[in-house]
Amino acid sequence: MKxxxxxxxxxxxxxxxxxxxxxxxxxxxxxxxxxxxxxFDNHAPDLVFLDVLMPGYxxxxxxxxxxxxxxxxxFPIIFLTSLTEAxxxxxxxxxxxxxxxxxxxxxxxxxxxxxxxxxxxxLYDTVAEQRERIQFHHEHLVQEQxxxxxxxxxxxxxxxxxxxxxxxxxxxxxxxxxxxxxxxELPMGGMRLMLADFTGxxxxxxxxxxxxxxxxxxxxxxxxxxxxxxxxxxxxxxxxLPRGVFCCVIVFDIDSLGHRLTIWNxxxxxxxxxxQKRNSIQLIHSVHxxxxxxxxxxxxxxCSEFEFTEHHKLIAxxxxxxxxxxxxSEMFGEKxxxxxxxxxxxxMSICDKLLSEVGIYCGELDQADDVSILEVxxxxxxxxxxxxxxxxxxxxxxxxxxxxxxxxxxxxxxxxDPIPMFLQTLLACKELMPHRARIFxxxxxLYNNALDxxxxxxxxxxxxxxxxxAKYYQQxxxxxxxxxxxxxxxxxxxxxxxxxxxxxxxxxxxGSGFDVEEIVKKENQNYSGRGLPLLISLxxxxxxxxxxxxxxxxYRWDHDDIRD
Amino acid sequence: xxxxxxxxxxxELVEIMGDxxxxxxxxxxxxxxxxxxxxxxxxxxxxxxxxxxxxxxxKGSSRNLGIVGFSDMCESIESxxxxxxxxxxxxxxxALNQHFKAACAELxxxxx
Numbered sequence: 001m002k003x004x005x006x007x008x009x010x011x012x013x014x015x016x017x018x019x020x021x022x023x024x025x026x027x028x029x030x031x032x033x034x035x036x037x038x039x040f041d042n043h044a045p046d047l048v049f050l051d052v053l054m055p056g057y058x059x060x061x062x063x064x065x066x067x068x069x070x071x072x073x074x075f076p077i078i079f080l081t082s083l084t085e086a087x088x089x090x091x092x093x094x095x096x097x098x099x100x101x102x103x104x105x106x107x108x109x110x111x112x113x114x115x116x117x118x119x120x121x122x123l124y125d126t127v128a129e130q131r132e133r134i135q136f137h138h139e140h141l142v143q144e145q146x147x148x149x150x151x152x153x154x155x156x157x158x159x160x161x162x163x164x165x166x167x168x169x170x171x172x173x174x175x176x177x178x179x180x181x182x183x184x185e186l187p188m189g190g191m192r193l194m195l196a197d198f199t200g201x202x203x204x205x206x207x208x209x210x211x212x213x214x215x216x217x218x219x220x221x222x223x224x225x226x227x228x229x230x231x232x233x234x235x236x237x238x239x240x241l242p243r244g245v246f247c248c249v250i251v252f253d254i255d256s257l258g259h260r261l262t263i264w265n266x267x268x269x270x271x272x273x274x275x276q277k278r279n280s281i282q283l284i285h286s287v288h289x290x291x292x293x294x295x296x297x298x299x300x301x302x303c304s305e306f307e308f309t310e311h312h313k314l315i316a317x318x319x320x321x322x323x324x325x326x327x328x329s330e331m332f333g334e335k336x337x338x339x340x341x342x343x344x345x346x347x348m349s350i351c352d353k354l355l356s357e358v359g360i361y362c363g364e365l366d367q368a369d370d371v372s373i374l375e376v377x378x379x380x381x382x383x384x385x386x387x388x389x390x391x392x393x394x395x396x397x398x399x400x401x402x403x404x405x406x407x408x409x410x411x412x413x414x415x416x417d418p419i420p421m422f423l424q425t426l427l428a429c430k431e432l433m434p435h436r437a438r439i440f441x442x443x444x445x446l447y448n449n450a451l452d453x454x455x456x457x458x459x460x461x462x463x464x465x466x467x468x469x470a471k472y473y474q475q476x477x478x479x480x481x482x483x484x485x486x487x488x489x490x491x492x493x494x495x496x497x498x499x500x501x502x503x504x505x506x507x508x509x510x511g512s513g514f515d516v517e518e519i520v521k522k523e524n525q526n527y528s529g530r531g532l533p534l535l536i537s538l539x540x541x542x543x544x545x546x547x548x549x550x551x552x553x554x555y556r557w558d559h560d561d562i563r564d
Numbered sequence: 565x566x567x568x569x570x571x572x573x574x575x576e577l578v579e580i581m582g583d584x585x586x587x588x589x590x591x592x593x594x595x596x597x598x599x600x601x602x603x604x605x606x607x608x609x610x611x612x613x614x615x616x617x618x619x620x621x622x623k624g625s626s627r628n629l630g631i632v633g634f635s636d637m638c639e640s641i642e643s644x645x646x647x648x649x650x651x652x653x654x655x656x657x658x659a660l661n662q663h664f665k666a667a668c669a670e671l672x673x674x675x676x
Contacts, residue, residue: 008621009595009621009624009625010591010592010595010625011588011591011592011595011624011625011628011629012624012625012628014581014584014587014588014591015577015580015581015588015628018580018581018582018584019580022580053617053620082620082623082624082627103624103627103628104573104624104627104628105628107576107580
């Protein structure tokens with residue numbers, strides 16, 4: 001070590017120097033206070049011996065200056081003193097000294113003290129070095145997280161979360177506490193939303209967000225149903241997630257044409273379906289294990305269906321809000337949450353109300369980072385306008401002159417949803433992209449009518465109240481399960497015309513048909529039926545043949561339809 | 565003749581200083597002589613603060629060299645002067661000089 005000795009007494013300074021040199025240290029000497037400070041600046045010693053009584057500045061003053069000038073977090077100073085009174089010795093420590101040795105100099109004590117200080121200095125250096133290293137790694141980590149966040153946010157983007165009917169709270173770093181909120185418009189209007197909570201924190205929790213988002217946006221735009229999408233998502237997560245990491249999820253479609261909520265809760269806290277007109281709240285419980293746990297062979301999904309209108313709201317949360325704790329580590333809990341939702345007034349969003357309540361509950365413990373809340377109202381009537389799409393990458397005119405036809409029989413009617421397949425194939429013709437919402441709607445309405453009212457003979461008027469709504473979909477699921485005969489034949493004939501093209505949809509079903517005229521008359525007063533008025537408004541012509549077991553609808557499109 | 569030195573201290577000092585023992589002694593002789601000369605010019609009544617510092621320094625260096633009697637005298641002057649309580653009787657310069665000379669003589673004889 002390099003040691004500075006400041007002592008005006010030559011004899012003592014010489015002896016101490018020699019003692020220190022003899023045990024291998026480098027010594028710098030000063031014979032008064034000002035010289036001590038100059039030597040300190042010039043030589044940057046590791047340790048200083050200071051005589052208390054010196055001309056110029058005394059030892060106390062020198063100590064003060066040295067401590068002020070030193071750039072180290074700690075600089076060791078040992079006072080040399082022949083003073084023996086306790087108050088004099090205490091003053092050495094008060095002045096910033098770390099120890100004192102009394103004169104005359106005893107080489108054994110000097111060596112012991114210097115050795116002890118050397119160990120402390122080394123410890124300090126190690127700590128400083130490690131601190132620097134930790135700081136470096138920390139900065140590196142923050143940079144990486146920032147970069148990762150950008151990538152994640154591009155893939156797991158928020159979709160249409162900013163729509164007017166949605167209020168939500170999600171921390172900017174939510175991706176790293178495993179929360180994910182996605183929203184996309186459904187091809188036939190309405191919305192699909194998903195709130196997911198991956199176990200764990202940091203990058204491991206975020207990794208599953210990538211495949212989940214990709215599948216969500218990819219399959220939603222292509223018109224896949226929630227069960228199809230969740231089967232795919234579970235399979236992917238089951239394969240990619242490490243053991244112990246899984247994903248609680250709540251996913252739902254709001255069909256704005258059918259005023260229907262299709263919802264599935266897998267491992268997430270209860271969701272709340274609020275009917276503001278009837279002033280009732282229905283809890284939607286988890287009905288399945290979280291994603292990523294069950295093997296694809298065992299995975300089975302049954303959605304629940306509810307009526308959803310302008311008077312309804314849905315609240316979905318992750319466990320962050322329920323597990324938020326107050327000063328006594330007591331959780332906010334589901335009871336308080338339900339109470340808060342019940343008492344919510346209409347002039348404030350329930351999301352904001354919940355946030356402020358949980359904020360008050362937790363006091364200054366800021367836990368908002370872990371809280372994700374999604375509040376969704378009715379999205380309004382779907383926009384069926386012909387829209388131009390910027391992101392179409394499909395090649396020109398792929399299927400502009402083609403016939404696609406498919407016949408589904410028996411169990412396949414329940415197990416396979418043909419709409420996405422038809423849509424995908426048709427959209428290989430780039431010119432149809434602006435018409436996708438209309439085509440999707442026409443096709444799915446026609447198909448669902450053929451299946452529900454044709455093959456399964458369900459009565460759409462059951463759906464006129466909430467209980468009936470659930471009953472209808474129960475009957476439908478039951479019917480599909482028991483189906484072993486019956487068929488639906490779908491054929492789409494796409495032909496070019498002088499100015500664009502025409503799509504001729506033709507569906508035949510094995511049902512017993514219906515009285516077309518009467519249904520059309522009834523449906524003009526009621527929206528939850530077969531959607532015939534909508535079909536009529538979208539298509540150029542629609543014709544029921546063979547007692548309503550066969551329908552032919554023509555949809556014409558024109559190159560000039562695309563308007564911004 | 566009885567020694568005025570603590571030989572145990574000095575033996576250790578020789579071990580510490582090695583070849584520099586002579587340099588240390590010569591430096592001590594001239595520093596101390598200097599201080600004694602200055603003390604001789606002091607007014608014991610009005611300059612007790614300075615006398616305290618001088619005696620303190622003399623005591624310190626002498627004790628390191630094992631000069632027992634002389635350093636004890638210095639210490640007594642130091643403590644009286646520090647308390648501003650020095651009497652003419654305490655401030656016996658001729659006794660001080662005598663002890664110093666005896667110590668120097670013996671040091672020279674033994675170590676130079």
